[in-house]
Amino acid sequence: MPEPFKLYNTLTRKVEDFEPQQPGHVGLYVCGMTVYDHCHVGHARAMVVFDTFVRYLRHRSWDVTFVRNFTDVDDKIIARANQCGEPSADLAQRYIDAFGHDMTALGLLTPDQQPRVTESMDAILEMISALVADGHAYAADGSVWFSVKTFDEYGKLSGRKVDELRSADEGVPGKADPADFAVWKASKPGEPSWPSPWGPGRPGWHIECSAMAKATLGATIDIHGGGLDLVFPHHENEIAQSECGNHAPYVRYWMHNGLLNVASGQKMGKSLGNVVNIEDAVKVFPAEAIRLYYLQNHYRSPLPWDDTALSKALSMLARIYEAREAAEAMNGAGAAEDLSAANKAAADKVSKELGAAAIECLQVAREFEARFYTAMDNDFNTAQALGHVFELARAVNRLANHKKAKKRGGPIAREALAAFELLATAMGLCTASSAEFQAEVKRKRLGVLGVTVQEIEALLEQRTQARADKDWARADAIREALEAKNIVVMDSPEGVDWRIRV
């Protein structure tokens, strides 16, 4: 049985109990990319937030249909294509492919459906026809305009008043009211176009989402997501088109993620020229560090971005991985499969024998699931849920410091590992093995630091020899040399290991 949860609804500006149309099912439509450029870390916040949302809901037994579109016909695409001297369809396809690579590199789920404007033309024309037939839209000079004043509820999402609206295409011939917006644009020479009852043209910016949402999820969808900057005009206009065209409520819950802020306090945006592409970010940071960076804040809050953002997130991620490694080292491998009554009884017994650290660790491990769910079910509060993860990490590390933990902590560690398993399944963090994670960190960070593994290992060998000779001065000199390159040398009874200072 799916578990109930609460969600902030931009339409009502309240946190509400989520009530699906069909029991157990969530239809989710997320505004994807207009494919005229690469996906940057600002876009990726929306992608990661909704990916995590879907993972979590599925983990909680919801049957989720996840739709994310591509807008592959648009003024900006045409403009960019003309600039490059490339057919706009080719340019769009190029960026769709790049987006796919970026999402794969980020480790995101593929949506159940990824409709495109160019493949949804029938649905778009059908919706425009319905609007024209009902008098909600009118044709003029080969274009079709939505008549905002025919929809009394216009402005209900964004709080706009129709009379105060000015328009993007002020003074365009044929447009009857300043607030009206295009649902179909007559094509100009050299632009891609499709035949329509009003002449050759292409869809306006907003109609494609209305039509694709209906085609994939039906007239009324459960949750519609996207960035906060899409509230007006995009989502407001979608509501107007869909509700007038379908005679049904369009969206039950509007879910908007906050934007990234650069250090100056401004948002990140292509027009501001302060963007970092995902393609570049994933070359130098593990995907999960990027994911954690987004999830450390509540999805609706603005999220500060600066040069240190990802390396801070990587430090946090490393702490979680290392705690899990500590749990594994306590003979705790085997994780969730062995949470039998026998293991629980053994854990109870061991915790009493080992004392406070063990008792606390067991308690934190056992309470983790309920706390995690409570945080996530309350408007998807990943920041609070991660707070619980760090408490778990501390409790595990504390137990691991106990001198008897390594031999006897297994039953407790297994319960802790079940909690880490939950983190991986429900939030997509800690999905790799510790070895894989360390390897990825080294692979991606060494290049940035300008150091090679060979170089490091050669120095470590010399240092091992120096230590064997008890030549501490020499050993320390080598340590310092490595330290200067941000390589941390770690001696342990098992031998020498090294990590990158993140």
Next chain:
RNA sequence: GGCGGCAUAGCCAAGUGGUAAGGCAGAGGUUUGCAAAACCUCCAUUCACCAGUUCGAAUCUGGUUGCCGCCUCCA
């Protein structure tokens, strides 16, 4: 100018009526040949400011100030 949102320690941040989670940074300690990691202790009598409601407010109400987003393409 209009609409919406935000303001919690050096920094990031959770917390929507019951007495301030968590992370980073910092100080001291345990451990170590020396380190690193980890752990322990310390680090906001206080939540932008001013009134008010209440037994009780970071949390509710009104006002003030500051910041941000949207109003033009934007996740």
